[in-house]
Amino acid sequence: MASYGTMQRPSTTSTSTLPTTTHPHEPKDTTRKTSNDFKLLFPFNIPATPEAAAVRIIRNLGYFRLYYILFIWTILFITLLPKRKVSLIFLVAMTAVTCLYLVLLRVVPNSVVLHKIIDRRLVLALLAIVTMVELILTRAALHLFLTLGCGTPVVLVHAVLRVRDDLFVEEEACAAGELVPLGSTSEPKFSDAV
Numbered sequence: 145m146a147s148y149g150t151m152q153r154p155s156t157t158s159t160s161t162l163p164t165t166t167h168p169h170e171p172k173d174t175t176r177k178t179s180n181d182f183k184l185l186f187p188f189n190i191p192a193t194p195e196a197a198a199v200r201i202i203r204n205l206g207y208f209r210l211y212y213i214l215f216i217w218t219i220l221f222i223t224l225l226p227k228r229k230v231s232l233i234f235l236v237a238m239t240a241v242t243c244l245y246l247v248l249l250r251v252v253p254n255s256v257v258l259h260k261i262i263d264r265r266l267v268l269a270l271l272a273i274v275t276m277v278e279l280i281l282t283r284a285a286l287h288l289f290l291t292l293g294c295g296t297p298v299v300l301v302h303a304v305l306r307v308r309d310d311l312f313v314e315e316e317a318c319a320a321g322e323l324v325p326l327g328s329t330s331e332p333k334f335s336d337a338v
Contacts, residue, residue, distance in 0.1 A: 188305045197304050204303040212303075216295040223287045231284035238275040242268065 191197040205212070217239070224232040245267060249258055279288045 187307055189307045191304060200306070201300065201303045204306050204308070207308065208303070208306070212299045215299065216291060219295050220288065220291040223291055224284060228282065228284045228287060231279050231282040231287070234278040234282060235275065238271060238278065242271050245271070 191200055217235075221232070221235065224235060249264060252258055276288060279285060
């Protein structure tokens with residue numbers, strides 16, 4: 145006769161030993177080693193002192209400057225899109241001029257005029273000032289100042305709270321050159337074989 149829903153206990157005279165588990169989710173294979181050293185890295189943290197906050201702001205503004213500029217530029221672009229078509233054209237034109245200047249710096253890296261005589265920061269500051277003047281003259285000053293007023297605090301909060309030291313491994317600390325750039329490998333180059 146079958147007994148449904150009941151369990152039969154194993155006999156105590158059996159010679160095989162059953163592994164006893166104290167936790168229902170514990171694995172039954174006790175030969176495997178489990179690693180409990182998993183760390184969850186959270187990239188945001190409140191700085192301990194105002195000096196640490198200032199250092200973090202300066203470091204993050206230098207490291208994330210392109211992303212911060214693109215963030216504010218995107219907000220400005222979106223705010224100009226519905227009503228200020230002329231201002232939008234000026235913004236896109238000045239963005240193209242700035243990109244062409246930066247590409248020219250990359251294409252001609254040994255130019256004394258572009259790198260030594262004319263400072264890159266001076267040219268980029270002048271392009272930013274000209275863009276702001278163009279936006280003011282095309283009656284988009286309100287959009288510009290609202291974008292800067294709303295975007296700058298977001299950028300500063302991100303710069304204060306973002307911790308990037310824990311998220312990467314220095315090349316000296318990595319094992320067996322894991323993070324070595326591709327150009328410095330010892331593999332033969334394909335151009336030598338031609």
